[in-house]
Amino acid sequence: MRKTINAAIVQAAPVPLAIDHGIEQLVQHVDKAARDGAEIIAFGETFLGGYPLWLDEASDAAMWDHPGTQALHRIMLENAVVEGDQRFAPLQELVDRHDVMVSVGAHERRRSSLYNNQLLFRPNAKPLSHRKLVPTHGERLIWMRGDGSTLKPHVAEDGSVIGSLICWENWMPMARAAMHNQGEHIHVAAWPTVRESYSVASRHYAFEGRCFVLAAGTIQHQSDLLHGLELAGGNAAAHELLSAMDSKQLQSGGSQIVAPDTSILAQAGSQSEIIIAELDMEQIGEALTSLDTDGHYSRPDIFELSVNTKAQDGVVWSDS
Known part of the structure; x- marks a missing residue:
């Protein structure tokens, strides 16, 4: 393993709903970060498509048969990425050319449902999925x-x-244990905003897992949602729902890069920026001297975790 790796977080506003436009913007961000020397580049939760802020900020969004909520769901399904999505070809070409890795959140459609997926784009390989x-x-x-x-x-x-884990998954003890067991050196913790409690979770993960954590957040305003809705074709009921939200800044970044000893190597503010840090990979082995939660600081004779890695498709078609 290399002694150092340059890691970056791109903290930026997404193009909500209109994923075609979001991918174009993503490629521009990746190109800039790669030219700045980044070798792994992280974006926040559902950067492609934007975090669905109306769930928290529009008081009527959860009402049964709300026409605005239904319209937004249809638009998200129509725009969502799919497995093997050819719209990612320019991004993959960039990843291959710069020999970088890119972790980005997206709304993904599988059959008729949406998933929150943190995709890892890798040189000369298919993207790796992690669905929330x-x-x-x-x-x-x-x-x-x-x-x-x-x-x-x-x-x-x-x-x-x-x-990677997404948002509150970073508070799931057994999910963390499963990831620690696989020997992560770099962990992407994808958040909408890295508020104080999310920073605590990210720094705790770094200490517990003896790894570097890229706690990636985004920024978003009501105006971003309204603009994205227009780019995605518009809808009067959806526009009315989003217009009822507060016009203040609704996601405020706070991204940070954390070392295994919980020290913060790079810290973002509340606006668009790229933060970058050189990760000294030798710190991991040094930190393991005192704590290895998957090894010498575990008690497998007392505690045992079983992880089911079989895809749960629900319907299994068989010739037999």
């Missing part, structure tokens, strides 16, 4: 639950291990 296991609270109005088949991290050619 438990949508939180109002998010269950939009996203289906993921399964254990996407809990696998990426193992790079140099041996470095890169994984």
Whole structure:
């Protein structure tokens, strides 16, 4: 494994709903970060499509048969990425050319349901998916639950291990234990905003997992949602719902890069910016001297975790 890796977080406003436009913007961000020397580049939760802020900010969004909520769901389904999506070809070409990795959140469609997916784009390989296991609270109005088949991290050619969890998954003790067991060196913790409690979770993950954590947030205003809706074709009921939201800044970044000792190597403010830090990979082995939660600081004779990594498709077609 290399002794140092340059890591970056691109903290920016998404193009909500209109994912074609979002991918174009994503490519521009990745190109800039790669030219600045980044080798792994992280974006926040559902950067492609934008975090569905109306769930929290529009008081009527959860009403049964709300026409604005229904219209937004249809628009999200129509724009969502799919497995093998050809719209990612320019991004993959950029990843291959710069020899970088890119972790980005997206709304993904599988059959007729939406998933919250944190995709890892890798040089000369298919993107690696991690679908959020438990949508939180109002998010269950939009996203289906993921399964254990996407809990696998990426193992790079140099041996470095890169994984991710999304938002409150970073507070799921057994999900963390499963990731620690796979020896992460770099962990992407994807958040909408890295508020104080989310910073605590990210720094705790770094200490517990003896790894570097890229806690990636985004920024978003009501005006971003209204603009994205227009780009996605518009809808009067959806526009009315989004217009009822507060016009203040609704996501405020706060991204940070954290070392295994919980020290913050780079910290973003509340506006658009790229933060970058050189990760000294030797710190991981040094930190493991005192704590290895998957090894010498575990008690497998007392505690045992079983992880089901089989895809839960619900319907199994068989010739037999």
